[in-house]
Amino acid sequence: MPILSFILKRVIQAGFVLVAVTLFVSFAIRLTGDPAVMMLRESANVTPEDLARIREGLGLNRPFLVQYGDFIGGLLTGELGNSFFRGAIAPLISGALGATLLLALTSLAVSLLISVPLGIYAATHRGSFGDQLVRVLSLAGLSFPNFWLGIMLVLIFSVTLRWLPPSGFTGPQSLIMPAVTIGVILTSTNLRIVRTTMLDVLSSQFIMVARAKGLSQTAVIYKHALRNSSIALVTYLGLQFGSLMGGLVVVELVFNWPGMGTLAIEAIAQRDYPILQTVISILAVLIVAVNLLVDLTYMLLDPRIRLE
Amino acid sequence: MTDLKSRLLIAALAATTALTAAPALAEGTLTVAQRQDPANWDPVDTFLVAWGSVASNIYDGLVRRDENLDLQPGLAESWEVLDEGMRIRFQLREGVQFHNGEPFDAEAVKYTFDRLLGEVGGAGPQQSNYTTIDRVEIVDETTVDFHMAQPDPVILTKLSGYGAMIVPPQYIEENGEEHFDMNPVGTGPFKFASYEQGAQIELEANADYFEGAPELDGLVFRFIREDATRLAELQSGGVDLVTDVAFSAVPTIEAADNAGIVAVAGPSIYSLALRTKDAVTEDVRVRRALNMAVDKQALIDAFLAGRGSPIASLQGELSFGHDPELEGYPFDPQQAMALLEEAGVAPGTEMTIDYRAGNSTFNEVAQALTGFFAAVGLNVGLNPVEDGVFLNEIVPQGRTNEMYQFSWGGWTFDFDNTAYLTYHEGEKWNPYGTSEEMNALLDEQRQSPDQELREDILQKVAALAHEEAYHIPLYNEETVYAVADRVEGFVPAPDKRLRLTEVSVAE
């Protein structure tokens, strides 16, 4: 089965990516500071013995490769172990990952719900006032830094209007502003992608052939053109995923969203190596998995790839 | 009267919108926003002020320190310092129960300190603060003796916080350390209700508290990392009290219509230490000149929104050992230049300030300092250093430039803490040495259980340090809280520990 061998190949690739990323992160974070020093920094009368004792307690006196080996071993056996300062890692991660995915998927869904219809409208009404408006708006959306947008939303909807809670996760209404903040950026780029690929596809001869068959505009757009454009859109979404995760970190911080970004920032501040390593590894796995998913979707959408 | 009417109207409108807003605050519950989630609730595990602000409401120590930093009876009703400070006898309060119903007694005190000084405490950062205690002896059910390894004049203060909080022996033995860490039980005015990592901890009133039930029904601490987000929560009514307010945000809150600033002199002082060996600052005249070049009040007004006071020694006015008579060097650039000339320091001489890169306020202060020094003809550069490197390699190893940041925030408010660390031979914040006289003074006060004598000596230490100009003491930061108008009876604690027994919320 070519699909199976394809997946196998990607899984092996993912393994290499994971080793490279975690090795780098584990190594780099150890260069930036010592958790024992961070820990004792507000205590008076710290002796070198205190430091050594804490370092030993955290297992930091062992050679780097041993520590790294333990970490990878734990990762492979699903035994995530304990953080330096915050207890078992597994429940931390599962909570944060859930929150981050909830936010990411909601934003993505919102952005697709907006960008696909608008992009199609703009492409089918090229040059019209509506098209111009869509293009201006998407450009404007792109030029907002997301932290700024987040703070503006808070000032308007929380501080002034008091409609929405400014931070944390207390219910569905907490999701609105973070999702909109990320969604605006995603929508702006997706809108452009939908519009250009739609324009591209609409100028294809097979679209003219479909019209020549007597198909209605709706059938031409939503059956033929959209299916073909979605191939490019899916590819783009896959590429976008990495930067989406980067954007999430900032937005999570602004909205105090209990996700992977907040967890990672906290871990960096405390130099909690095990948490940070695990967060990064999981993000790496996630990115690889999403790209695999994109490739598989791509196969589903495009028979030219599926059958080769 | 129309004015009052329109205000009522606005209030009514605000109330209705507040109802539609999601986080309508529960009656009798106060919500606090602070930057950090300490993530552990076991007293031996923590090293964070963020822990103190929450856990001071859950636990009690034998001794309690009030908002004026005076020591008050806590779980001990009284105490006696015996044997020249080598033994302290505590008379324990009777009839007190832990939140789980377990009785508090001498056994619990012994268990607490055996645990702190033993293996469990050894894995955490708190043990090192209490190593002057040799052992705890149970005299009877309500009496314990602390046998000291050496006299420790600050030990009573230390018993009022952090590692010395009394923990429930049975509960820990039955449920294990990890469970205790996530589900803390103490004797304090509030009981632990729930904890959501990274998000919030909820406490409820302990109706059986030995000093009477607190005014509030419940207490919620939310952990919000971003300064701006904490303020937004306050302004939108999501929280009542914000700790760790950035100085830059002070004017915003002062202008807000539903909240205000409450501040108190805090534990943190900022200064520049001066290199007394192998540098141009070896000459005391140069060190004095540098002191005279700086307008401390200008720094406070510009960067702390006025929320600070200039200091003459490395302590604030609440510190034990503070001498109100000691005056700092005046801001006098003319005299500074004269002193520099006298010391043979040519105009344009280059110097460098090493400072910790993480603190944005101090970054700005450091920039401004170079301006002051330039005004007296010195060409001072800046060298920001990453914390770990600064604390491990630059300072203790004596590898600093002419000036380097020294800031300290010991919660004990006892000058010994700071002075010993910076002036005594062999300490890591004293890489260049001071004098025999200084060492002798510091040792002497450490040995003495007599607090009056100690205070006298510590004031001498401060005067001597001033004379020698080892540092340029800059300012003592205020601890700034942003408080919603509906909060009543909030008295700020200088040490950032919040104990909210007297506070209530208007509805």
Added chain:
Amino acid sequence: MSDTTAPILTVEDLSISFGDTEAVRGLSFEVPRGGTLAIVGESGSGKSVTSMAAMGLLKFTGGRVTSGRIQLHGKGGETEITGASEADLRRIRGNRISMIFQEPMTSLDPVFTIGSQIGEALKLHRGLRGRAARDEAARLLELVRLPNARAQLDRYPHQLSGGMRQRVMIAMAVSCRPDLLIADEPTTALDVTIQAQILQIIRDMQSEFGTSVVFISHDMGVVSEMADEIVVMRHGEMVEAGRAEDVILRPKADYTRALMAAVPKIGAMQGQENPRKFDLPGQAADQTDAHPAPERTEPLVRLDKVTTRYDLTSGFLGRVSHRVHAAEEVSFEIHPGETLALVGESGSGKSTVGKTLQQLVTPVSGRILYRGTDILSLDPAERQRFKREIQYIFQDPYGSLNPRKTVKQSLIEPMATHGLLKKADAQVADLLTSVGLKPEHAGRYPHEFSGGQRQRIAIARALSVDPGLIIADEAVSALDVSVQAQVINLMMDIQARRGLAYLFISHDMAVVERVSHRVAVMYLGEIVEMGTRRQVFETPQHPYTKRLLRAVPVMDPTRPPERVTLTGDIPSPVRPVGDPRRSHGFVEVAPGHLLADNHQDFEKYREGIAS
């Protein structure tokens, strides 16, 4: 076969504009019921635009009808297309009028199966669904002689060859038995043998359903086979119209006459020894055998058993599982001043031979000798010189010229690379003059030129380094006939002047007959027959050569088109690793006339691979 009493479509005084540009002006014609009207013209003549207007599709191309009427007199009654509502038009499109487009490779939606795409029209206009639609679709595919019709329904367009896709398009177009079928250059992109099949199928459909046809083409040979009536268009206006025979044999308008003169006619060179230029109006008609014969001394280039293969990988480890046998043991010689034509259809490997010779690809075995030197055995630095000696002209001059460089920059670059630059301005002026352009064109950019002019610039660039051989790979295929004739004349002038040799790679037998001294016919990577032009064209020996020649449309309206076999595609040159084809030898049937020694097995062998 035509009944011209009542027209099926009447176009009256039709004018079409795109923005401010008028594309068609005052066009009127009638399409005879059951007959075929051909609209002939070169690019920009407005013939395709007219067909879009007849479908009511003009608005999707950005054009609009500014005046005139298009009336369909169909079974369902009269319809005025230009004024009809979109809803009415949708009922007509694909149903009463349907269309076949030029480019079969892009006419089908890549993500839907053949069956579902045919099914769309059946559902829309005939209400067929599910099984019934599937059965009907299979029947239609059988009708267009697609082998294994039912199995093809579940395949995707990319799995079908161009010829097969065009059959699917035809099946789709006739699925609702339209009154009128518009075929817009339906065979232009196809190989000549496939073209013959498609034309045959269109004729068959026409007689089966009694459909009237509008046939749009630039190819007079094809038109002559298909048309009952012809409309000649130029620059959006009708130049001439009339019965096919009259227009072809007795053209009245000057433009039509010029057009006819530029059309290469197969068989027109019978008895001629050497190539001959086209007699174009306004050019001195130099006559009979004036073109010089090559020097038969030492060959300029000799290919000795050159084999080029491309690896295809598959599977987990990217193992090479198949190879494209693009060129197999190809041997030939080209003498100075000689034109050797390499003919064949898609996949025959003719372009690979060109690229191998130009050192764009490296052969797996064989020798390339240039004036006796084995190029492949030289070190890279020395090879550089031979890159100068052999120049290439591509099919698409726009793609091969850098759009951001002026003509002068494009011409100077190769001269500078090979150290031939002396007086840039004078050299550029000379080059431009030699290809019939003006020295002042040097400062312009490629987009400022027409297709023919761009191809002249490409030729000038090839000439700039003074090569011995120019490889012209389909160099005139994309050009309109009149321009094509001019460019061919230019190339022949240059050959006569400079003694240049050409390797002329083309699928167009009529053009090849015009320009070549000798011809090599390629099939599946091998040369199957080679000889002088007269030998190959007048006494073809190999069955494949014969098929090729027979498939070329003849511009003779008096002769009914020959019936061709309707099945059979060009087989693939891809073979599994470890299964090389048995190579063949040659027999010399006449002096210099080589024929593959396995030619008797050809038909059998062809079927065997094709299945």
